[in-house]
Amino acid sequence: MSTQSAEHPKHLLHHFSTSQQQAESAKLGMWVFLLTEILLFGGLFLAYTVYRSWHPDMFYNAHLFLDRELGSLNTVVLILSSLTMALAIRSMQLGNRKRTIRMLVFTLALAAVFLVVKYFEYSHKIDLGQLPGKLYTFQGIEGDNPHVFFSVYFLMTGLHGIHVVAGMLTIGWVLWRTVRNDFSSEYYTPIEMTGLYWHLVDLVWIFLFPLFYLIG
């Protein structure tokens, strides 16, 4: 495995016969992992559906307290980051390592912007006492149990936020490996897998945004 040759490149693990078999296995495994992620969020989407159908008016009243502009900004930021991520993969396919590094840095920066915006949104809500469950102290939202809206909101956006952080760590890792010159137009599977994951994180937000910010 130490010698690099056309038949047996360095990245090829011993139990695969070809690079193609290895790449396809990784891709299949990643898609199955993404399926588990969808089911993880699926539980929360179900909880959202149940409580919104029980308290439709309260959900409408409570959602007015979310900042639509910041939400829209974050949506644009995440979609842009998905684009830069896709461009990073494309660049590596074409063997352009410098451009890959640039694109990965852009992606990281956009993910950081998303978290900063989220930080301002969260701290504003914490100041007002618009918090989950027993922590809820805000007065002024009509309807039953407005704290449930914020329970679901913080759970779903919080879990999504954790996924953004995990995505940033993974992007940072492939960035480091790209700098280290691990990848080439022949082998870029980790970047591609990170991209698949990042698109899912983006996609979850694309559902969260209208469900919370655009009810009315």
Add this chain to the structure above:
Amino acid sequence: MSTLEKAIADTSYLNDPPGIKNWLFTLDHKRIGVLYLYGIMASFLLGGIFAMLLRLELLSPERVLMDADTYNQFFTLHGAVMIFLFIIPSIPAALGNFVLPLMIGAKDVAFPRLNLASWYIYVAGALICLYSIIAGGADTGWTFYTPYSTETGTAVISLTFGAFVLGFSSIFTGINFIATIHKLRAPGMTWFKMPLMVWALYATSIIQVMATPVLGITLILLIVERTFGIGIFDPAMGGDPVLYQHFFWFYSHPAVYIMILPAMGIISELISTFSHKKIFGYKMIAFSSLGIAFVSFLVWGHHMFVSGQSEMAAMIFSFLTFFVGIPSGIKVFNWVATMYKGSIDLKTPMLYALSFLFLFCIGGFTGIVLGSLAVDVHLHDTYFIVAHFHYVMMGGTVMAFLGGLHYWWPKMWGRMYNEFWAKISLALIFVGFNATFFTQFIMGSQGMPRRYYTYVDTYHRLHAFSSYGSWVLGLGFVVMAVYLIHSLFRGSKAPANPWRSLTMEWETTSPPIAHNFDRPMVLEHGPYDYDVIDPRKRLDDHRREVAK
């Protein structure tokens, strides 16, 4: 020791490369399977000790050795340990890890590092669960039903967090197996040339990856509810405790099939091998595994017939529950048809397979009884339920697991176990099991509620009989532990294919070399082609070749 034997011992996966460090950082699926085997055996011992203590306490309606609160913690821990630490990883992660790549002629699973990670996550989850035992245990039952689980003062958070962590281990194994089965089969092994064990593991993996994340989010919600009082499951705050039950059973019902499906895979192997006959209805058995996996996601409401869900929902769930009987029945009939006119060899693994058939049928039929709405109103939360799921889980899965353990034991260690003591142990387990749990069917149908610390005198004789049975059962396992450990050191050397089976894992040495096979594997015959190949003759050819 002849030179050939010494060469096999030196190159076997057990010794190559040597040293404990190489074991703990191994990427070899066989070693990881063995590591899992240690883990689940320790868990089985722990859960078994809890079970024996519970039965001892129930010997009399008065206090025997523990108070009621301790009793509540013990049945919770017995359930949680047996389910999350033993039975879910038992067949897929321990035996499956060992045999799956061998059965499909691969050198390893698709993601060896993920495989090792899954074992460490399992150990971490197990340690968290152990911590909660030291921290005072939980007394909610393994189902953690709200609102009690959010109010009790016991260590619910650490036990649920442990189960959450264990879920990741299960998911990683599932992802690994799916990719392995899709991408790493030996050339020539088409989907319908795979051993049925592989089909069963495939169906199991699908359930593992699709159901476990829902358990993950459920347990997270429970932990957040308990910590911050978010009110999702609290009716006083606009939440709904029944929603918790829906969430929980959406995982935990399919989880039951994570436990039983791989067991069915083992039974297919055992019955065909020891009847020396082509499996009957190969495709139907394969499809019925997928059928069970599919139906498993549609029946969770039958755990909630008396929870206050709508009557319409209860009727639909009851109706769908009966569908589980169809693929299960298909399997049982095909196994019986395989044995018909076969030349049956009653070795210990085959006896386990026959025990499975007998006990699983009782467990399955009582499942249909419990799935009927009106009957369930009478029988729910009684010992009838306890007996039913022990017949399926222990009479089914554990029997198949033990059958598989004996079947692959020579392949794993290169040593044969003692056939005589194995049969004694099996007899004790079979008799003890039925004495313990059939009694509970009778008690349950007479109305003895489950999970009670004490009982009225009417049930005294039955409870005592059940406890006596548990001692016989326990003795059977002690005998097994003794002869299995003995065989590791003193057992006779195992040939490559002691059962003259036709699946691929028997084409390598016992124990296998580190990279599994000494040549790239190509499928030469189907896994059950006993009608065209005489394994006796093949074995002779093989011996002659080795001798050359």
